[in-house]
Amino acid sequence: MNNCPMKNEASASKSNRSLSNDGxxxxxxxxxxHPAHGWAVRLAGVFTLTISxxxxxxxxxxxxxxxxxxxxxxxQTALDAEAISLSDTPDAEPSVGGKTSIVIGLAARVAxxxxxxxxxxxxxxxxVDIHGLFHDRVxxxxxxxxxxxxxxxxAFRAGMSLNYGGGRxxxxxxxxxxxxxIGSAASVAGFMTYSLKPFAFEFKVQRELGSQPGTEAxxxxxxxxxxxxxxxxSVGTQVNWHDAKYNQKYFGVTAAEATQATALGNPMTAYVxxxxxxxxxMTATSVYALTEHWGLVxxxxxxxxxxxxxKDSPLTEHTFGADFAVGAIYKF
Numbered sequence: 001m002n003n004c005p006m007k008n009e010a011s012a013s014k015s016n017r018s019l020s021n022d023g024x025x026x027x028x029x030x031x032x033x034h035p036a037h038g039w040a041v042r043l044a045g046v047f048t049l050t051i052s053x054x055x056x057x058x059x060x061x062x063x064x065x066x067x068x069x070x071x072x073x074x075x076q077t078a079l080d081a082e083a084i085s086l087s088d089t090p091d092a093e094p095s096v097g098g099k100t101s102i103v104i105g106l107a108a109r110v111a112x113x114x115x116x117x118x119x120x121x122x123x124x125x126x127x128v129d130i131h132g133l134f135h136d137r138v139x140x141x142x143x144x145x146x147x148x149x150x151x152x153x154x155a156f157r158a159g160m161s162l163n164y165g166g167g168r169x170x171x172x173x174x175x176x177x178x179x180x181x182i183g184s185a186a187s188v189a190g191f192m193t194y195s196l197k198p199f200a201f202e203f204k205v206q207r208e209l210g211s212q213p214g215t216e217a218x219x220x221x222x223x224x225x226x227x228x229x230x231x232x233x234s235v236g237t238q239v240n241w242h243d244a245k246y247n248q249k250y251f252g253v254t255a256a257e258a259t260q261a262t263a264l265g266n267p268m269t270a271y272v273x274x275x276x277x278x279x280x281x282m283t284a285t286s287v288y289a290l291t292e293h294w295g296l297v298x299x300x301x302x303x304x305x306x307x308x309x310x311k312d313s314p315l316t317e318h319t320f321g322a323d324f325a326v327g328a329i330y331k332f
Contacts, residue, residue: 100132107297107327113172114250115279116305116316121172125325127297145189158192166208175315178261178268182249185210198224214246216278230289239280242309247273251313258314271314277307287329299325 105127113119131139139147145163167184170176189206200222208214222236242250253261253271261268281303288296305311305319 101130102332103127103129103329104332105295105297105327105329107299107325109299109323109325111301111323111325112318112321114168114176114315115303115321116251116310116313116318117173117175117321118317119173119175125327127327127329145187147191155195156193159190161189161191163187163189163206175266175317177266178264179253179257182212183210185212200224208246208249212245212249214249215243216246217241232287232289234285235282236284237280237282239306240278242275242278242307244273244275244309247275247278247309247313251310251315253314269314271312273309273313276309278305278310279303280306293331295329295331297325297327297329299323 107125107127108122109125110120110122113121126142128140128142130141133139136152137149139149141147145161147159147161149157149159151158164186165184166187167182168176169181170179185208187206187208189204191202191204193200193202195201202218202220204218204220206216206218208216218238218240220236220238222234224232224234226232251271251273253268255270258268258270281301283299283301285299286297290296301323303321303323305316310316311319
């Protein structure tokens, strides 16, 4: 069977077709018989050569783009933090890149002379905010005072702060004529903040010290957004509660004080408030970066007295009040 003449001839014919003209054996190359395959091989070779020549450049461009996006993101985070901090709502964000940030500013502010007053005045509104000190444990702010983050778990923070402020004089409003001045006092506070971008939440309890101590508890939240790369806005809301001593200090009137005020042409009745809700408010702050260091700041605040201890006070002329400020900040 193996010596069949027809098979031998077919085998010899197939073998002869695989030989070249010079008698050497030629490798079977199917693309020689299919032009499309040849073009595919040539294109693959050109593509491989292009990648090998431009690969490093393309990789470098990609790294530069990533770095640029990272820098832009950090700048936006910094602006967001500044907008939130200026709005009297919680700044729960850690410092950008773990570095110390120093921001100073000055604005003109128009606001009621005290919560519940119908008299407004324009006053300078200085601003100082330094955070990121001692591995982001310490901050200094004219709004939040000097504080220390005892617990720092990234999104969750808790700590204490020391501040100084408050006070008013009887000359601030005709409704205060004949009443004693309230001096500024130091206060100590404990706070807990939690950041869940773009939201931030805070619970704070503050105790005013001095001869007329009082306690205030506040729950607040904020939302930060960026309508444009250079423009960042923060909107926040707050509600607070005051104990009886706090309300007596700012909304109470003793019998002797009422008699004195009435004698000076400011009719007044004695009033002893208890503890209860104080105000509910909303703030909106805008920070627009003019340059890398300079920024334009505007702030609008709305507050409404909702608790009966403050609403029923003879010192309350309007339960609703608004304040507005515009100014500039400089970031070092």
